[in-house]
Amino acid sequence: MKPQFLIAAPHSGAGKTTVTLALLRALRRSGRKVQPFKCGPDYLDPKHHTLAAGQTSVNLDQYMMQEQHLLELYHWYSSQADVSIIEGVMGLFDGARKMEGSSAALAALLDIPVILVVNAKAMAYSAAALLYGYKHFFPEIQIAGVIFNFVNTPSHYRILEEAAADVGIPALGYLPEQPEVKIPSRHLGLHISAETDYDKIIDAAADHLTAHIDLEQLLQQTLRPAVAATAPATTPSTQLRIAVAQDEAFNFTYRENINALSQLGPVTYFSPLTDTALPEADLLYLPGGYPELHLPQLAANRTLLEQLRQYKGHILAECGGMMYLGESIVDENGTAYPMVGLLPVQTSMQRKKLSLGYREIHIGDVVLRGHEFHYSQFTTPPDITQTDIRVLNARNEILTTPVFHTSSILASYMHFYWGDQLTGLKTILGLP
Known part of the structure; x- marks a missing residue:
């Protein structure tokens, strides 16, 4: 007991x-x-x-x-x-x-x-x-x-x-x-x-x-009564190199998401705020956080921004991570700060509006679930959702939430949970 x-x-x-x-x-x-x-x-x-x-x-x-x-x-x-x-x-x-x-x-x-x-x-x-x-x-x-x-x-x-x-x-x-x-x-x-x-x-x-x-x-x-339990698996099935952004600007991660990624290979961490070199990695994970509070420092780290522009591996970017991959982020005062520029989007903290709720994303035959929770908005609504992508809320209503998906990038305002859906994530990202 x-x-x-x-x-x-x-x-x-x-x-x-x-x-x-x-x-x-x-x-x-x-x-x-x-x-x-x-x-x-x-x-x-x-x-x-x-x-x-x-x-x-x-x-x-x-x-x-x-x-x-x-x-x-x-x-x-x-x-x-x-x-x-x-x-x-x-x-x-x-x-x-x-x-x-x-x-x-x-x-x-x-x-x-x-x-x-x-x-x-x-x-x-x-x-x-x-x-x-x-x-x-x-x-x-x-x-x-x-x-x-x-x-x-x-x-x-x-x-x-x-x-x-x-x-x-x-x-x-x-x-x-x-x-x-x-x-x-x-x-x-x-x-x-x-x-x-x-x-x-x-x-x-x-x-x-x-x-x-x-x-x-x-x-x-x-x-x-206590229930008998067994430990989750920890042995990597492949040996991909995974780098996760983690600092004051990017830190919204689920423990089990990281544990699941560790099944693919070693996980290392880097800071877009302070690091001037990307780790050697096959997959970059840019989670959400508070990039809007660190815009001058993120924009000033030009060495890392350029390395991200030249990066040839796979990228998963959620919410703040997606904003960082865009062309610019506008702060509450209207000042625009240049970001990575891999995505054709600009986001802004002006005219803040709460977007909140569970989300289910369908990409082909793969389904991932997560949630959306942010106040920033796109400066102009981007048209980057492919015809084979559907986003639903918890009431199974179709939403117009933009999703950017290529052979190597998955990015959106959604925070995903894949602790029990790693195979689907690998399929969407094209990982071996």
Whole structure:
């Protein structure tokens, strides 16, 4: 038996990320090995998880991943830890279509309990009705406890505790509001930067949580049988050389994508910001990130830009990586910075508009899944999608999202997941 649970909330903004980070750090400080996971496609929350837990966080996504692959990932990484914690996404029942891919659906699939974080700042006994609804709406899950957030007095908490008791959900404690543990945000979500001492913030959050929450009660409430698991394969099937861009500008990568690429050969890393020479590579992977925050430095690295223009291998570029391969990127002030120029596109941070959602791309007979999440836009809509390429959203509606595909390049605004679809990726890229 091991503690395993998913942290959820009725809605975004209830504080589940901060509670997750505090729990990860508090359990780590207690001497336990704790494995973090993230429900959904988010890149940024797992970075915070990894920092808090000292273990790399793993995404679990029922839209992008095949079910068996997801189960194998969860059981393998959980088997290596004393405690497993999944941070949910949005509200507990919010999915791509109704509940599909939601935190609740994931908890049901994995048969693990839910700890609900409720923003009770402006709520008293009415919490009973909310908790009753969440307990009974989807009987396939168990809500093992509730943490009331933004509650500043013991008298307020006593009312909430009574509400939880009347519904039959254990109240695990309350957290007073504490601005010192707020994590700065950026336009794509909570952000990690070199300027902020996140270890200090997470330590403060852990101190705050342990002063008000009974961790041992929480762990007892979430005990579940451990499942035997086997390690994923690690022996390369070929010996391609793979180079991945990784720095402050490009860092939106899934752990399992990199693990899958390692099946093709050794993976090395380079920085488009600071390196003046490309590694010897058969495949370049340019993931998304924040190139728009580093445009002068990227444009000034002319040596690397020229090497990329002359590169003869295969390239996979996603979102920020695709922008970097274009002719230029325009910042919020209207200044255009020259980029690689391999793609006939220009992108801009002016007139920002959120593009968000799951995506399924069909190229010939190959299907890859991923998601789109960006504020930048093309300066003029490019016509670069071939007739044999279709892009669908989670409702199977056809989209006009441009995709650039040649015998050696695949580039678009989409972030792909290929941890269980490496063969399809190889086919699209023309890799041996």
